[in-house]
Amino acid sequence: KQEVTQIPAALSVPEGENLVLNCSFTDSAIYNLQWFRQDPGKGLTSLLLIQSSQREQTSGRLNASLDKSSGRSTLYIAASQPGDSATYLCAVHTNAGKSTFGDGTTLTVKP
Amino acid sequence: KAGVTQTPRYLIKTRGQQVTLSCSPISGHRSVSWYQQTPGQGLQFLFEYFSETQRNKGNFPGRFSGRQFSNSRSEMNVSTLELGDSALYLCASSLDRGVHEQYFGPGTRLTVT
Numbered sequence: 500k501q502e503v504t505q506i507p508a509a510l511s512v513p514e515g516e517n518l519v520l521n522c523s524f525t526d527s528a529i530y531n532l533q534w535f536r537q538d539p540g541k542g543l544t545s546l547l548l549i550q551s552s553q554r555e556q557t558s559g560r561l562n563a564s565l566d567k568s569s570g571r572s573t574l575y576i577a578a579s580q581p582g583d584s585a586t587y588l589c590a591v592h593t594n595a596g597k598s599t600f601g602d603g604t605t606l607t608v609k610p
Numbered sequence: 611k612a613g614v615t616q617t618p619r620y621l622i623k624t625r626g627q628q629v630t631l632s633c634s635p636i637s638g639h640r641s642v643s644w645y646q647q648t649p650g651q652g653l654q655f656l657f658e659y660f661s662e663t664q665r666n667k668g669n670f671p672g673r674f675s676g677r678q679f680s681n682s683r684s685e686m687n688v689s690t691l692e693l694g695d696s697a698l699y700l701c702a703s704s705l706d707r708g709v710h711e712q713y714f715g716p717g718t719r720l721t722v723t
Contacts (some may be wrong), residue, residue, distance in 0.1 A: 541717070542700055592712075601652075
């Protein structure tokens with residue numbers, strides 16, 4: 500059974516700081532891994548999708564890496580801003596067609 | 611292109627009642643997945659539909675069911691509601707499962723009293 504763990508559960512940083520969020524998964528047989536952000540009471544917004552054959556993806560100030568063999572992914576946020584405050588979730592989509600989500604990391608960026 | 615839409619956005623029901631939630635995927639998307647999100651359990655997979663067929667199912671009781679129509683719109687039904695069914699129900703669509711990106715709707719907030 501696939502399990503996804505995100506560390507830390509919560510993170511508070513001052514504006515402008517670079518930060519890394521971690522995601523680990525137990526079953527390396529994945530199609531892809533997707534990072535989302537969720538604002539309170541809202542749906543999920545897709546940030547980055549990394550295919551199983553890729554090592555990293557970049558979008559603006561965000562960079563996500565994937566190491567399938569070790570079951571790890573990281574989301575790097577450069578020059579954090581108060582608007583980045585949200586919960587960040589990672590999800591693995593396996594070749595069995597199921598999606599498993601982590602519990603998320605709640606990020607607070609202080610002005 | 612319009613995003614994923616879910617109706618209703620908010621719902622209050624009483625224990626024992628049943629409820630039907632609706633999801634309209636992004637145009638051209640054929641896969642629809644449903645999730646339940648609660649503070650205690652996080653985001654949990656309910657089921658996935660593709661071309662009107664349920665292809666995957668999570669670990670939920672039979673009170674939770676769904677279907678998909680020929681236009682890819684999907685409905686989810688919960689019968690004999692329990693207090694523990696109070697949650698945010700999220701729908702996600704994608705071109706297909708697997709290598710394609712999932713796009714989520716805003717969710718339906720269900721409160722069972």
